[in-house]
Amino acid sequence: MSDHRYDPSEIEPRWQQVWETERTWEVSNDPDDRDKSYVLEMLPYPSGEPHIGHLKVYSVGDAVAHFQRRTGKRVLHPMGYDAFGLPAENHAIRTGQHPRDSTAAAIASFQKQFREWGISIDWTREFGTHEPRYYRWTQWIFLQLLEHGLAYRKDSAVNWCPNDATVLANEQVVDGQCERCGAEVEIRQLEQWFFRITDYADRLVDDLDTIEWPEHVKTMQRNWIGRSEGAEVVFRCEELGIDYPVFTTRPDTLFGATFFVMAPEHPDVERLAKGTGHEEEVREYVNRVLTHDKEERGSADREKTGVALGRTVTNPVNGEQIPMYVADYVLMEYGTGAIMAVPGHDERDYDFATKYGLEIRRVVEGTPEEGGDEHGLPYPGDGPLVNSHPDFDGMPNREALRAIVDWLDREGKGHASVNYRLRDWLLSRQRYWGCPIPVVHCEACGIVPVPEDQLPVVLPDVEDYAPKGKSPLAAAEDWVATTCPRCDAPARRETDTMDTFVDSSWYFLRYCDSANDEAAWDPAVVAQWAPVDQYIGGVEHAILHLLYARFFVKALHDLGHLSHQEPFAKLFTQGMITKDGAKMSKNKGNVVAPGSIVASHGADTARCYILFIGPPDQDADWSDKGLEGVHRFLSRLWRLSAAVAQETPDHPIPDDIDGDDLALVRKAHWAIEKVTGDMAGRFAFNTAIAAVMELTNEISRAYNDGSPSPGPLRFALTTAASLLFPFAPHTASDAYHLLTGERVWEEPWPASDPVYLDEETFELVCQVNGKVRDRVTAPSEAGEDELKALAHASPKLAPHLDGKTVVKEIVVPGKLVNIVVR
């Protein structure tokens, strides 16, 4: 065996060549009798070189794809590049290399490495989202949404990143900072393009119940959408004759509203204060608050501040005049920018009321619990109503809530209402490297969509693409100057480009029909593959990409272009690979480059190790020593295969095997059972690989003893190679080929034979009072009485039973006997 040397640098390119020339992983759009399975990993953002996270996500996805194929599925496993966007553009600005060129270089590097890793991709479907043949259809989708009112332009307060010199979507602002560059985000009043994702808020929440996603991702989406049910209630300022609707989730506490608060940004604040004598104070306060940065204002711990407006509004349920305030704890972005304050039952209102000496009234009887003041207030819980109105007092508050809303509705003073935290998706960007928005601005006709037959609106080549606060495209005069498609008058092109997340919100649809030049896709073809059966990617996209893609599919479904409503039936989020406990980064100098690992140990070792290191949804720390261990395992399996292939003839397994031969065959069947179970419905690659290791160790021991017969030995080894294939495709293919002359991917997934799974005997655990005292061999078919007798017969149990009374005997067939004594 020692004369065979495991050399991945020879084995891996050889099999990659076979897959390349034979186009092994291509799949046609012509259905056959197999079930389909669409396995997809999130497409890479091509910048620089692939990193270890890429190796992980594609190793996981490839294992799934291979397992699906070998268990008889027709598998779609494509690849593409999310090529437009800020990182590429910023990189280009830094290096002076045009984003088109740096992106092309990065894509080439990814393509090369994906092949070196041996990922089983159908390359015929490949595209980059920056290619006109792709973004032509991104523009088409935009026009579809525009035509149906789901894309619109409006002037509003938007997030602006001063560093990247562009607006951002709410989803791209993290803790008041730009998600990409970390700069403090400013608020600017600008006219921008939006997608009406809020129209889909309810369905985006409700349909989470129809998909198999990790619960924490669903929760993040629910929280982001932030659906709250309650009521809109109108408070009227009699002096000025203006109605102020507020949103509340607690209309049951309306009788406890003792003041009214407006956000400092509320447009009516100044007008309300005017002529009350509070004017100056209010103006000063508002100015001070609005110049505070968002971060400081966002914290709930911060002491609330506010000033009186000098006006009152009428509480619609009891006609009380309650004072109006402006305060920084009320946000303009949520609800109506004004609230009714119920200090008795809301902690924030309570804090404010305490500070400014405002009335605090209990209207819900509470069970006394910890916290609160000497009266147990604020009390946020449930209970019967008090101090409200004879019609409602004594009524459980949840019931009263409905009754009060009904009453408001009848009186025309309010109605049931649902509020969302979700805002419409701001999609325009004042940047160069993105998909042009296909509209024209005409003085006479206004905004005019570019006719479909004129798509794509091609992104022009410009020399100076640095951000300037307005789109760099604006400088491309001969591109901007055009004629109105409607009236033929001189007109100007839209110069903003689309957010990169628009590009990636439909790419999984395009893979199904990527060669189609007549349409974005043929609905029949997409219907055949969709939805993605297994989607795999990082949890960092939980509310960005994953929410946007769901919105796109629902909108396109409603417009009649799709027959499904959820893009990703199952989602798996993989954990990060760290080094020395820290995220890999160039600054820390702890980067493990996949390319160098592949060069030194081979792709199979790298892939297998990443899957073996631990459960793939958890973070894991990279260890070079651990990598060596996996390398030794692959090497041992391969060398055994090479030796056995050479030394032993190909024999069938005789019917009457026993001893070591039988043990070997049994172990092989045990491994089939274990690996299959770990792969089907689970992502337990670590334990699956451990099972193949166990099998290989047993084969190795038997081989070194010189005991096994050729049939069982070959069977066990062939099985090991076959089971290993999804994780280490090159090594497994080579070992399998050495042993059988066959191609392992053309073989069905091995099936375990129950005959070999059942042993005639098992190790019976004998316990006294739950403590293990002995282990004896027992016949598998032994009955309870026989097992009890075996346990009692054990000399090791005798001292523990001596002089004691047997109280109870528990028998778990096939496992143990527990004798309870006193």
Added chain:
RNA sequence: GCCCGGGUGAUGGAAUGGUAGACAUAAUGGCCUCAAAAGCCAUGGUCCUUCGGGACGUGCGGGUUCGAGUCCCGCCCCGGGUACCA
């Protein structure tokens, strides 16, 4: 604060309420070798031991059970998400 994860040997991690620590790494001893590497064999939670075995052991404290890493109650610590959302 709230919502999710997680806490098991020196290390990464295994364990449908039923033998805790599979598999791998590090370590130790041995074989092979002039030597080393590779490979192979053995040991491998802690403490005690008359070497038969015994006691303890899965973050902490209780509980349910014949039996708890696993289930329940109350905490502690770590990681992630989210946070004046009315």
